[in-house]
Amino acid sequence: MTARIIDGKAFAEKVRAHVAEDVLAVKSKYGITPGLAVVIVGEDPASQVYVRSKVKQTAEAGMNSFHFEMPSDTPEAALIAKVQELNADPRVNGILVQLPLPKHMNEATVIETIVPEKDVDGFHVINTGLLAIGDKKAMVPCTPLGCLMMLQETLGDLSGKKAVVVGRSNIVGKPMAQLLLNANCTVTIAHSRTADLKAEVMAADIVVAAVGRPEMVPGSWLKKGATVIDVGINRIPAPELGEGKNRLVGDVDFASAAEVAGAITPVPGGVGPMTIACLLRNTVTATCRQNRIDL
Ligand code: NDP
Numbered sequence: 001m002t003a004r005i006i007d008g009k010a011f012a013e014k015v016r017a018h019v020a021e022d023v024l025a026v027k028s029k030y031g032i033t034p035g036l037a038v039v040i041v042g043e044d045p046a047s048q049v050y051v052r053s054k055v056k057q058t059a060e061a062g063m064n065s066f067h068f069e070m071p072s073d074t075p076e077a078a079l080i081a082k083v084q085e086l087n088a089d090p091r092v093n094g095i096l097v098q099l100p101l102p103k104h105m106n107e108a109t110v111i112e113t114i115v116p117e118k119d120v121d122g123f124h125v126i127n128t129g130l131l132a133i134g135d136k137k138a139m140v141p142c143t144p145l146g147c148l149m150m151l152q153e154t155l156g157d158l159s160g161k162k163a164v165v166v167g168r169s170n171i172v173g174k175p176m177a178q179l180l181l182n183a184n185c186t187v188t189i190a191h192s193r194t195a196d197l198k199a200e201v202m203a204a205d206i207v208v209a210a211v212g213r214p215e216m217v218p219g220s221w222l223k224k225g226a227t228v229i230d231v232g233i234n235r236i237p238a239p240e241l242g243e244g245k246n247r248l249v250g251d252v253d254f255a256s257a258a259e260v261a262g263a264i265t266p267v268p269g270g271v272g273p274m275t276i277a278c279l280l281r282n283t284v285t286a287t288c289r290q291n292r293i294d295l
Pocket of ligand 1: 169190232
């Protein structure tokens with residue numbers, strides 16, 4: 001293996017420690033404790049795991065954590081009423097509604113109910129628009145923000161680099177591309193209709209894979225020395241670990257990619273831990289903005 005491994009777990013620990021220092025400063029100087037409210041509807045096991053981690057890490061950072069569980073048959077109007085209550089609650093600086101929502105709900109309607117200033121997931125169209133025009137007031141979606149931070153930590157200034165983002169979802173691919181553009185990269189967004197994905201990946205100094213297809217980007221597609229950020233989280237059968245066992249892999253074939261890349265994030269232990277760290281960071285940012293605090 002030649003690539004440097006980008007240790008997202010260690011980096012996320014540093015970010016969380018920094019957040020905890022900021023929380024302490026906001027508390028001691030202004031008497032304000034940042035608060036994050038997480039709302040989960042239904043019993044999706046993966047979502048339950050994420051929400052438990054978010055609640056735990058929020059408390060560990062010294063913030064107030066408000067956690068609401070609603071049954072899967074909750075009417076959309078009841079969820080909207082809960083969001084409106086949190087919008088009006090001064091103890092709550094950040095609101096996160098865990099996605100996906102049950103099928104009878106319209107996710108966009110629910111997300112648009114969150115006041116943009118408390119939208120710490122950065123999914124509200126106002127924040128999407130602010131990010132698109134390069135306005136620093138945007139609340140930036142946590143996963144792409146974590147990816148950008150890891151890229152800047154690894155490469156320093158990103159100006160002039162060629163970046164390809166594979167995937168164009170509203171929560172990862174598109175905001176990732178906007179962030180890279182704002183950081184002065186030359187950005188290509190690839191997707192399922194891209195004519196020659198290999199050629200697009202091969203031309204890039206930075207590859208961000210956010211597809212949801214296990215190990216689809218092989219090392220042979222990469223430019224020598226490229227920096228690879230693997231957002232994918234895919235569970236695949238792992239009979240070698242025992243009957244019925246699974247393991248997590250990314251969208252990049254780690255073994256072959258690590259022979260060609262200059263640096264690469266592992267799965268697990270890469271992008272994943274940074275997502276919650278950035279959520280905590282966004283909550284502190286939201287608290288400071290709401291109270292006109294300059295740390
Ligand atoms: P989506 O399913 O919403 O989007 C996937 C994107 O990949 C789409 O734009 C799709 O293109 C594109 N795509 C699908 N197949 C191909 C293909 N063969 N070639 C090129 N592009 C393709 O997924 P998300 O963006 O929500 O998530 C992507 C991955 O990241 C998932 O594995 C998810 O689990 C993971 N994830 C990880 C997070 C973390 O914290 N680490 C957080 C969020 C997501 P098209 O638009 O044309 O359909």
